[in-house]
Amino acid sequence: xxxxxLVGTMTGTAQLVAQELELVWDDxxxxxxxxxxxxxxxxxxxxxxxxxxxxxxYGQGDVPDNAKGLYEDLKAKRPDLSRVRYGVFxxxxxxxxxxxxxxxxxxxxxxxxxxxxxxGERVQHDASSGVLPEEMAVEWGERWLALAKDALAVxx
Numbered sequence: 297x298x299x300x301x302l303v304g305t306m307t308g309t310a311q312l313v314a315q316e317l318e319l320v321w322d323d324x325x326x327x328x329x330x331x332x333x334x335x336x337x338x339x340x341x342x343x344x345x346x347x348x349x350x351x352x353x354y355g356q357g358d359v360p361d362n363a364k365g366l367y368e369d370l371k372a373k374r375p376d377l378s379r380v381r382y383g384v385f386x387x388x389x390x391x392x393x394x395x396x397x398x399x400x401x402x403x404x405x406x407x408x409x410x411x412x413x414x415x416g417e418r419v420q421h422d423a424s425s426g427v428l429p430e431e432m433a434v435e436w437g438e439r440w441l442a443l444a445k446d447a448l449a450v451x452x
Contacts, residue, residue, distance in 0.1 A: 298345025301330040304363030314350045316430040334362045337369040347382040357395025378411035389423040416443045
């Protein structure tokens with residue numbers, strides 16, 4: 297099974313989460329590739345496997361700067377993503393209540409609009425919770441991985 301980790305980050309925290317997941321998951325049976333969203337466009341979703349969007353939130357609830365190109369390309373071209381299975385691990389800070397975790401929410405909403413099917417619930421890590429996002433990701437990732445395997449088995 298192949299997992300594509302798509303990373304939207306401003307400060308590197310989302311990339312750290314993705315790297316931790318890759319270390320835990322990439323065991324020879326699973327192939328995991330981490331891709332920073334810089335210079336990606338909607339064609340990335342033609343890749344084989346499932347996708348996990350790992351993204352922070354920036355500014356007034358926006359996607360990070362390095363994710364804007366991919367996000368805007370998907371909005372403009374509106375490709376059919378009905379064969380895509382994905383998950384979202386969002387990073388945010390609840391002290392920004394009005395826009396908490398909107399980076400992940402924006403990607404989740406757009407991917408669903410384009411026909412993609414989410415695996416599991418969208419994760420909303422809270423930076424003010426005291427729990428490190430990479431620790432939360434590893435714990436959550438076990439369950440998500442099982443759901444992803446089930447989703448791929450059903451779709452093949």
